[in-house]
Amino acid sequence: MEVPLQPSGTDTVKPPATSVGILGWMRKNLFNSVFNSVLTIVALIVFARIIPPFVQWALFDSLWTSTGAACKEADGACWSVVTNNLRFILFGFYPYDQQWRPLCCVTLIVGLFLYTGKPSRWSKGLAAAWGMSLVAMGILMPGGILGLEPVEPARWSGISLTLLLSLFGLTAAYPLGVLLALGRRSRLPAIKVMSVLYIELIRGVPLISMLFMASVMFPLFLPEGITVNKILRAQAAIILFTAAYIAEVVRGGLQAIPRGQYEAAESLGLTYYQKMRLIILPQALKIVIPPTVSILISAFKDTSLVVIIGLFDLLKTTQVTLSNPEWMGFSAEAFLFIAVLYFLGCFSMSNFSRRLEKVLAR
Amino acid sequence: MEAPERVPFWHDPAKRGLVYQVVALAVVLLAGYWVFSNTQANLEKQSIATGFSFIEREAGFEIGEHLVSYSAANSYARALFVGILNTLKVAFIGNLLTIVLGILVGIARLSSNWLLSRLAAAYIEVLQNVPVLLQLFFWYAIFHEVLPHPRESLEIADAIFLNNRGLYLPVPVSHVAHAWMGIALLAALAAGSFIRRWARNRQERTGQPFPVWTVSAALVIGLPLVAWLAGGAPTDLEIPRLQGFNFQGGINASPEFGALLLGLVLYTSAFVAEIVRAGIQAISHGQTEAAMSLGLKPNLVLSLIILPQALRVIIPPLTSQLLNLTKNSSLAIAIGYPDFVAVANTTINQTGQAIEGVALIMAVYLVFSLLTSALMNWYNKRMALVER
Numbered sequence: 001m002e003v004p005l006q007p008s009g010t011d012t013v014k015p016p017a018t019s020v021g022i023l024g025w026m027r028k029n030l031f032n033s034v035f036n037s038v039l040t041i042v043a044l045i046v047f048a049r050i051i052p053p054f055v056q057w058a059l060f061d062s063l064w065t066s067t068g069a070a071c072k073e074a075d076g077a078c079w080s081v082v083t084n085n086l087r088f089i090l091f092g093f094y095p096y097d098q099q100w101r102p103l104c105c106v107t108l109i110v111g112l113f114l115y116t117g118k119p120s121r122w123s124k125g126l127a128a129a130w131g132m133s134l135v136a137m138g139i140l141m142p143g144g145i146l147g148l149e150p151v152e153p154a155r156w157s158g159i160s161l162t163l164l165l166s167l168f169g170l171t172a173a174y175p176l177g178v179l180l181a182l183g184r185r186s187r188l189p190a191i192k193v194m195s196v197l198y199i200e201l202i203r204g205v206p207l208i209s210m211l212f213m214a215s216v217m218f219p220l221f222l223p224e225g226i227t228v229n230k231i232l233r234a235q236a237a238i239i240l241f242t243a244a245y246i247a248e249v250v251r252g253g254l255q256a257i258p259r260g261q262y263e264a265a266e267s268l269g270l271t272y273y274q275k276m277r278l279i280i281l282p283q284a285l286k287i288v289i290p291p292t293v294s295i296l297i298s299a300f301k302d303t304s305l306v307v308i309i310g311l312f313d314l315l316k317t318t319q320v321t322l323s324n325p326e327w328m329g330f331s332a333e334a335f336l337f338i339a340v341l342y343f344l345g346c347f348s349m350s351n352f353s354r355r356l357e358k359v360l361a362r
Numbered sequence: 363m364e365a366p367e368r369v370p371f372w373h374d375p376a377k378r379g380l381v382y383q384v385v386a387l388a389v390v391l392l393a394g395y396w397v398f399s400n401t402q403a404n405l406e407k408q409s410i411a412t413g414f415s416f417i418e419r420e421a422g423f424e425i426g427e428h429l430v431s432y433s434a435a436n437s438y439a440r441a442l443f444v445g446i447l448n449t450l451k452v453a454f455i456g457n458l459l460t461i462v463l464g465i466l467v468g469i470a471r472l473s474s475n476w477l478l479s480r481l482a483a484a485y486i487e488v489l490q491n492v493p494v495l496l497q498l499f500f501w502y503a504i505f506h507e508v509l510p511h512p513r514e515s516l517e518i519a520d521a522i523f524l525n526n527r528g529l530y531l532p533v534p535v536s537h538v539a540h541a542w543m544g545i546a547l548l549a550a551l552a553a554g555s556f557i558r559r560w561a562r563n564r565q566e567r568t569g570q571p572f573p574v575w576t577v578s579a580a581l582v583i584g585l586p587l588v589a590w591l592a593g594g595a596p597t598d599l600e601i602p603r604l605q606g607f608n609f610q611g612g613i614n615a616s617p618e619f620g621a622l623l624l625g626l627v628l629y630t631s632a633f634v635a636e637i638v639r640a641g642i643q644a645i646s647h648g649q650t651e652a653a654m655s656l657g658l659k660p661n662l663v664l665s666l667i668i669l670p671q672a673l674r675v676i677i678p679p680l681t682s683q684l685l686n687l688t689k690n691s692s693l694a695i696a697i698g699y700p701d702f703v704a705v706a707n708t709t710i711n712q713t714g715q716a717i718e719g720v721a722l723i724m725a726v727y728l729v730f731s732l733l734t735s736a737l738m739n740w741y742n743k744r745m746a747l748v749e750r
Contacts, residue, residue, distance in 0.1 A: 029476035204731035331503030346491035
């Protein structure tokens with residue numbers, strides 16, 4: 001037999017319908033004051049005015065597989081500009097029958113990134129896998145060995161160029177940035193002054209000026225007869241630029257390590273190199289993983305600036321598509337598409353960095 | 363007694379440090395010399411002139427927008443100056459709008475209204491995570507493809523016109539009263555700051571508060587109004603009119619300027635909103651409660667207790683964002699707004715003097731950064747917590 005929990009004779013009084021459930025939630029979160037009620041109503045009216053026409057444009061009236069001429073007749077969005085030119089937007093001038101190679105690279109990087117998303121999966125093997133994938137990228141893209149048809153760097157374009165510039169940029173800038181940070185904290189005045197000058201100089205100028213330097217000045221710096229291709233020069237500029245920002249982030253990590261750690265290491269008789277390698281850097285670099293991911297996000301976004309010096313990254317291949325008379329006038333659709341690509345990349349990275357912060361704070 | 367054993371120099375940290383520094387300096391100097399000599403040889407071989415004498419020569423190119431008079435017959439120096447002014451124009455207006463928009467969105471993000479807070483969160487996430495250059499291209503394309511031709515302009519009150527050539531606004535016909543209004547405004551600002559100091563002193567002595575803000579606002583609006591009335595209340599407007607294919611008269615903002623401003627402001631304001639949110643959240647709720655239990659009114663709680671503390675957290679990252687906006691304004695070159703980098707780039711292409719051109723670009727932006735950080739340090743020193 002069931003024993004009533006409530007003493008007999010008293011009725012269970014339910015909370016009023018307006019303070020629980022959906023109604024309660026709305027009262028608490030949307031209409032908790034006159035001002036908030038007005039804001040909610042205004043926002044809803046604006047939604048009602050904007051969303052239906054947008055959905056009509058983007059979905060109901062849109063064309064997905066038509067020709068450009070058919071698009072010009074229609075009222076809705078012309079997603080055909082994306083579907084018809086997808087391979088060109090993503091891989092640009094890479095030889096058509098060889099485009100499986102950049103596709104492999106992109107898949108590899110995205111897959112590895114998704115796998116790395118959980119810090120519990122981190123291991124030496126994973127780090128090695130990242131190293132291997134960069135090597136694989138370095139083999140697959142240019143080809144020329146293992147029976148792969150060689151593809152000259154001038155034809156690397158689209159999303160693979162974007163990934164290449166940002167990933168290799170960060171990988172090469174990282175050690176340089178750590179060195180600069182150590183230099184800035186050094187007791188040796190000459191080394192300290194040089195590091196400070198470098199860091200502040202680079203951080204004070206826009207990336208575009210570094211890219212100009214790479215494209216118009218760099219060829220003058222080299223002895224006669226030696227030429228370096230445009231992509232490598234832009235890559236060098238991105239590395240030099242990113243290193244200064246990494247140096248500042250790492251410096252923050254170095255400053256966060258208590259003095260006792262430095263003193264303990266010294267009193268054990270460790271040399272400067274041993275002290276940094278075994279005691280300080282492992283702790284400091286762990287603290288700065290989240291801000292380093294932010295730098296990776298910036299680097300990923302900033303690679304789009306190579307458009308200005310005429311490299312064919314994701315943004316440029318889209319512009320080239322839009323300059324084709326057949327697809328002229330559908331910029332909004334094409335730009336929205338690559339904005340979604342960039343957003344997915346950056347948003348997942350920033351989520352990753354937020355999760356990391358929580359894990360590392362424990 | 364035996365003399366202390368001499369320490370070999372490689373075991374002496376001071377001497378070892380000296381050696382490291384000498385080696386590092388030597389490497390840097392040698393690399394510098396190598397680059398320098400290569401450059402010398404290359405320049406000579408390609409017979410490119412060196413030095414800054416080119417800036418006296420005739421520029422020979424037109425600049426679409428200029429705040430000071432300029433024509434193709436002017437010198438490169440003048441052209442570069444026009445470029446700097448254009449950069450400052452977009453940076454100044456952009457920074458003002460960014461601060462306002464960023465604060466609004468940051469406060470909206472903290473609103474107890476779920477809808478508004480979600481909306482602000484979406485705004486922040488979307489705009490932060492799309493490259494600013496892509497946003498510039500997007501707005502520029504929208505301006506070009508969606509807005510009508512001059513003949514079918516969108517118009518407000520037959521005086522303001524918007525079309526794919528830009529935004530056209532009427533301006534008052536110049537009149538001597540305007541100069542008086544400017545002087546009156548300056549006088550009002552000076553009087554305002556004087557009243558503020560006097561009111562603070564009086565409050566500290568007697569405890570009597572003074573409505574500083576109301577009086578200052580009345581002065582700032584009232585004095586120019588009086589000057590305008592005294593000057594004969596001129597109301598003539600120069601209204602833009604369609605002549606031939608385009609509008610004449612009034613002032614106009616080009617689509618390049620509009621797209622650049624819109625893109626930069628939207629992108630940077632998303633970062634500023636996050637900074638404002640973090641700054642307000644950094645102040646513990648106990649501060650509000652303590653202030654209220656002292657009997658302060660809500661607006662005084664905000665202006666005397668919360669804001670001064672939140673600003674201390676907000677200002678340093680805010681300045682670096684405003685500096686970012688200024689540096690990002692160099693992307694103007696991609697959509698054809700003639701900012702400093704665009705003018706310098708044209709100069710490089712015409713004269714072939716890449717080194718001088720890039721050096722000028724870097725120097726100008728470095729000056730902006732150094733000025734900003736000097737201002738920042740001064741502010742930080744003034745605002746720093748005075749602890750026992």
